Amino acid sequence: MSWLAQLHKTYEQGLTIDQSAVPFEERLMPVSHTLQNAHIHIVIDEQGNFKRAAVLEKTQIVLPATEQSAGRSGTKAPPHPLADKIQYVAKDYSDYGGLKKSFFEEYEQLLARWCESPFSHPKVCAVHAYITKGQVVADLIAHHILHVDEQGKLLEEWPADDLDEKKTEPLIFKVLPKTKGKTEQGNALVCWSVENQGDADSKTWEDQSLQQSWADFDGMTEGAKGLCFILGQEEKLTASHPAKLRHTGDKAKLISANDMSGFTFRGRFTDTSNSIKSGGSQAVGISLEVTQKAHNALRWLIARQGYRNADQVYVSWAVSGKKIPKPLTDTWTMLATAEITKQPEDEQEEEHQVDHTVDIGEGFAHRLNKYIAGYRQELEASEQIVVMGLDSATPGRMGIIYYRELLASEFLDRLHAWHEQFAWPQRHTQEFPDPKGKKKPIRKTIWPKSCPVPRIIAEAAYGDILKSNDTLKKSVLERILPCIVDGRPFPKDIMLSAVRRAGNRNNCEHWEWERNLGVACALFKGYYERHTTQHKRRNYKMALEKDRTERDYLYGRLLAVAEKIEEVALYVGGESRPTSAARLMQRFADRPFSTWLTIEKSLQPYMQRLQGNRAGFLTNRKKELDEIHAAFTTDDFTSDKSLTGEFLLGYHCQRMELRKKVEKEPAENNSKE
Numbered sequence: 062m063s064w065l066a067q068l069h070k071t072y073e074q075g076l077t078i079d080q081s082a083v084p085f086e087e088r089l090m091p092v093s094h095t096l097q098n099a100h101i102h103i104v105i106d107e108q109g110n111f112k113r114a115a116v117l118e119k120t121q122i123v124l125p126a127t128e129q130s131a132g133r134s135g136t137k138a139p140p141h142p143l144a145d146k147i148q149y150v151a152k153d154y155s156d157y158g159g160l161k162k163s164f165f166e167e168y169e170q171l172l173a174r175w176c177e178s179p180f181s182h183p184k185v186c187a188v189h190a191y192i193t194k195g196q197v198v199a200d201l202i203a204h205h206i207l208h209v210d211e212q213g214k215l216l217e218e219w220p221a222d223d224l225d226e227k228k229t230e231p232l233i234f235k236v237l238p239k240t241k242g243k244t245e246q247g248n249a250l251v252c253w254s255v256e257n258q259g260d261a262d263s264k265t266w267e268d269q270s271l272q273q274s275w276a277d278f279d280g281m282t283e284g285a286k287g288l289c290f291i292l293g294q295e296e297k298l299t300a301s302h303p304a305k306l307r308h309t310g311d312k313a314k315l316i317s318a319n320d321m322s323g324f325t326f327r328g329r330f331t332d333t334s335n336s337i338k339s340g341g342s343q344a345v346g347i348s349l350e351v352t353q354k355a356h357n358a359l360r361w362l363i364a365r366q367g368y369r370n371a372d373q374v375y376v377s378w379a380v381s382g383k384k385i386p387k388p389l390t391d392t393w394t395m396l397a398t399a400e401i402t403k404q405p406e407d408e409q410e411e412e413h414q415v416d417h418t419v420d421i422g423e424g425f426a427h428r429l430n431k432y433i434a435g436y437r438q439e440l441e442a443s444e445q446i447v448v449m450g451l452d453s454a455t456p457g458r459m460g461i462i463y464y465r466e467l468l469a470s471e472f473l474d475r476l477h478a479w480h481e482q483f484a485w486p487q488r489h490t491q492e493f494p495d496p497k498g499k500k501k502p503i504r505k506t507i508w509p510k511s512c513p514v515p516r517i518i519a520e521a522a523y524g525d526i527l528k529s530n531d532t533l534k535k536s537v538l539e540r541i542l543p544c545i546v547d548g549r550p551f552p553k554d555i556m557l558s559a560v561r562r563a564g565n566r567n568n569c570e571h572w573e574w575e576r577n578l579g580v581a582c583a584l585f586k587g588y589y590e591r592h593t594t595q596h597k598r599r600n601y602k603m604a605l606e607k608d609r610t611e612r613d614y615l616y617g618r619l620l621a622v623a624e625k626i627e628e629v630a631l632y633v634g635g636e637s638r639p640t641s642a643a644r645l646m647q648r649f650a651d652r653p654f655s656t657w658l659t660i661e662k663s664l665q666p667y668m669q670r671l672q673g674n675r676a677g678f679l680t681n682r683k684k685e686l687d688e689i690h691a692a693f694t695t696d697d698f699t700s701d702k703s704l705t706g707e708f709l710l711g712y713h714c715q716r717m718e719l720r721k722k723v724e725k726e727p728a729e730n731n732s733k734e
Contacts, residue, residue, distance in 0.1 A: 064464055065347065066291050067380055067447050068355035074382040075358060087364060090357040091272045092350060093279040095126040098309050099144065099266075100236050100249040101206060103197075107183060107257045109190025111200045116232040121309060122252050122266040125275040127171075128284075128349060132304045132314060140168035142175055142275060143188065143265060147207075148247040152195035157202070158214030159247045169193065180278040182271050184255040197251070206233060207246050217243040285340055289348035291355075296348035300337050303356040306451070306459070307363060307374050313459035315451070316352070318344070359449075370516070370538050371531040373462070377448040379469065383439055385446060386473075388545050392429065392480045393489060393511035399432050425484060425510040425603070433477045440469040448472075448546050452535065462539060465546055475548045483512040483551075483587030485603055486717060487579040488572070506572075508717065510603055512587075513580045515541045521580035522558040524569070550591050556584040560706035564650045566643055582713050585706035605714040607688075612697035613704045616653045617711025618689050620646070623660050625719045626682050630667035633674050650708060654701045681722070 075089045090096065099122045104112045124144040133139055140149045148154050148161045149168040172189045175181065191197075198215075201207040208216045208231055219230035237244050254263040262268050280297075289296040302316040330343040359376070368375040368389045379385050386395060450463030467475075489509060492502040519527055519537040527534050543549045563581035566574040589599040606614070624642035631638065641663045642649070649656040671679040690698070 062290055062345070062347075063466065064447070064449060064461065065351065065355045067445065067466065068358045069291060069351050070380050071362070071378060071382065072354040072358035074380065075361065078382055089361045090123055091269075091276060092353040092357065093125060093127075093276045094123050094272065094357075095131045095141075095303065096121055096305055096309050096360070097124055097141075097144070097250055098122075099252040100233070101147075101201065101251045102254065103201075103251055104254045104256060104263070105187055105191050107187050107255060109187045109194070111191065111196075112256065114201055114204050114206050116206060116236060117252075118232070118236055123272075124252070124266060125272070125279075127279065127282075128299055128301050132301050138164070140164050140171055142168075142171050143185065144250060144252040146248055146250050147198065147201075150192055150251050151197035151247075152192065153198045154247055157198050157207075157209060158212075160215075160217075160245055161247050165192075175275070175278050178278050178281070180274045180281070182274040183257070184253070184265050184268065184271055185274070187255045188253050188265070205231070207249075208233070215246045217245065284349065285337070287340055287346045289351060290346055291351045292348060296350065298342075298346050299349040299352050300342065302347075302352050303360075306356065306360050307367075307369075307372075311453075312456055313453035314457065315356075315459050315461070316347070317458060318342075371534055373450065373452045373535050373538065375448070375450045375463070375538075375542065377446065379440065380445045380447065381440075383444070384436075385440070385469075386432075386436060386476055388448065388476055388479075389515060389542075391487070391511050391514045391517075392425075392484060393487065393509045395480070396428050396432055399435070426481065429477065429480055429484075433473055436473055437470070440473070442468060442470040444469040446472040448542075450539070450542065463542055467546070472546070475546060478548060478591075479545045479587075480512045482590045483583050484510050485512075485579055485583035485586055486713070487511045487513055487583070488575045490572075506575075508579070513583055517576070518555070518559070518580055518584065521562060521577040522555050524562060544591075548591075550593055551584060551588045553588065556581075556588045556706070559584050560709060563709055565647045567639075567647075578709060578713055581706060582710050585710060601710055603714075605718045609711075610692045611707060612693065612700070613707035614711035615689055615692055615697075616649075616657070616704055617708035617713075618715040619657060619686065620649055620660075620708070621712045621715035621719060622682055622685050622689070623664055624716070626664055626671070626679070627667050629675060629678060630670045634670060650704045652701045653704050653708075654699055 072089065078089075099117050099120045101114060102117050102120075103114045106112060122144065125142045127139060127142065129139040130141045145168060148159060149164045151163075152165045152169075154165065155163050169189070169192060172185065172192070176186045176189050198207060202209055208219070210216055219234050233246060233249060234244050237246065237248055253265045255265065256263045265271055284297045284299070286295055287298045288294070289298065302314055304314045305311050306313070306315070332343050336343075362376045362378050363374055366376060366378065366387065368387070375389060377385060377388055446467045446469055448463065448465045448467070449461060451459055452462045453459040486508040487510075489507050489511075490504055491507055492504050495501065495503050513521070515538050518541060519534060522537070523533060537555065540552050540555070544551050559577065559581040562569075563574070563577045569577070586601045586603075589597065590601070592598045605618075609615075620642050624640050627640040627642065631640070641660050645656055645660060649660070668679060668683075
């Protein structure tokens with residue numbers, strides 16, 4: 062139950078944050094309230110007289126709710142005390158052929174008790190005065206909000222003939238969900254506005270005095286009292302816990318048990334329905350206030366800073382309410398949001414002008430250290446950070462699939478290690494304003510040093526399989542998150558899968574392959590930098606290492622130089638097709654020596670073509686080939702043993718180096734021609 066205690070503390074801290082500038086629907090929800098989609102807005106005056114109504118589109122409201130109605134389901138659904146569906150608020154719902162059971166009597170009785178209590182509110186009394194007239198549906202039909210057929214019964218679908226003539230169906234049929242093509246207009250949720258002279262805040266769901274009025278009234282209702290396991294004192298306990306954590310239609314609950322029928326849970330307890338009502342559950346006691354505050358805090362955190370992966374949700378926060386870096390974002394985005402004074406053009410220029418023979422990642426490390434240091438100044442070393450993951454196995458039950466409580470210093474150290482160890486130049490596309498003043502911005506490919514996000518890692522490792530396999534998508538994220546938050550070694554199978562896909566460049570588009578290449582290099586680098594065995598641990602630089610003589614690294618460099626020679630020769634000849642190095646890359650990784658002989662022979666006609674047009678370029682590339690060949694030992698070079706992912710690092714670094722060298726060589730080429 063530690064998560065409940067931490068969320069309860071977070072709620073109390075959240076109340077101290079100024080939320081005046083935050084949209085109303087994104088604020089921390091008050092206790093005894095729930096979130097719901099509203100469909101119809103009815104405006105009345107203070108005497109309860111109907112004024113007007115309108116259909117709402119994609120509107121969420123915070124409405125008062127009882128302990129039972131907040132998590133209601135099934136046919137015996139208790140009413141909300143103010144805003145609710147037509148079948149609850151309309152006395153004349155059945156008169157117009159409503160298909161569902163009417164709960165008006167229960168709704169009216171609850172509203173009457175609120176009006177008669179010491180915590181009554183004028184707007185609530187106005188709503189009660191209006192609904193007792195029994196003409197809600199009649200008024201909505203008269204104002205063309207709801208629609209009936211020739212017999213005066215509520216329509217389930219708009220007639221096809223009318224649809225052909227008018228070319229559109231009424232808005233109410235568009236905003237309500239359909240079941241087997243039918244629409245039950247009684248499902249429309251009604252919210253209220255009470256217009257009084259001098260009252261600028263007529264909407265009931267935004268009136269904080271009304272919210273407090275309901276919270277006070279709900280708090281006076283009787284309930285079982287017992288020991289709250291969170292507060293450690295006698296409190297009013299709850300037997301029903303809130304739902305709607307991930308969205309308004311989410312019915313899955315984190316805390317639920319049913320041992321009265323069906324035997325969902327069989328324990329060593331002798332609870333009965335009457336014993337729970339009188340003294341609470343024998344297994345655990347949680348007060349109504351604690352569970353509502355904790356669930357409201359979790360709902361608020363998910364909406365503000367949650368990371369969604371299909372039905373999975375991950376959220377991280379500081380219990381103090383202070384901002385923390387997001388663990389599931391990439392370094393480039395993270396640093397870009399921090400460096401607000403830096404212009405995008407300057408960043409792009411820096412990435413392209415840096416000399417990879419000199420810059421081995423010090424600039425990236427400096428920016429990362431500065432970013433993390435900023436959070437170290439804001440957060441006390443002993444402050445608590447919580448990382449939590451949620452998922453639902455069934456529509457009604459949700460589980461905590463990941464939970465960690467860390468000190469701020471520990472959290473920042475592990476996040477820093479993840480972004481530093483798994484950093485590598487990654488392909489990104491960025492838009493820059495056109496210097497000539499044209500309307501469309503210029504899209505450029507840049508290669509900032511960054512750690513890839515888990516979603517991109519999963520796509521690079523498994524490709525199109527993820528589109529139809531949510532289970533695999535969830536599983537990958539569940540395995541990567543402990544590497545970020547707990548500092549665990551990276552899963553070898555995911556790394557190897559990414560390496561294999563990066564080596565097979567013929568099954569994807571060029572941009573996707575370049576992205577996969579950067580991700581595979583990052584994973585291989587990070588895997589061996591974090592390896593648990595000391596003698597297998599390796600450190601790679603994010604630039605070309607000419608003094609590295611490992612066989613796999615050198616073979617990667619050879620492939621990059623050969624590819625560049627053929628690429629330039631094809632460009633000179635006006636041809637556009639894949640190079641031999643690109644087509645044979647996977648075969649090269651499996652049998653490097655024999656495949657290299659094939660690639661080397663195929664280069665001869667291209668070298669002859671370049672001898673007359675790009676002699677300077679060709680001379681420089683031949684020198685590089687000779688230098689790389691000389692770094693091999695004889696046995697390493699002639700071995701046909703398959704290459705590891707290290708060859709991708711050598712290939713990528715040499716490729717990036719050549720990209721910059723070619724930009725500097727035109728003048729040299731002209732002087733030698």
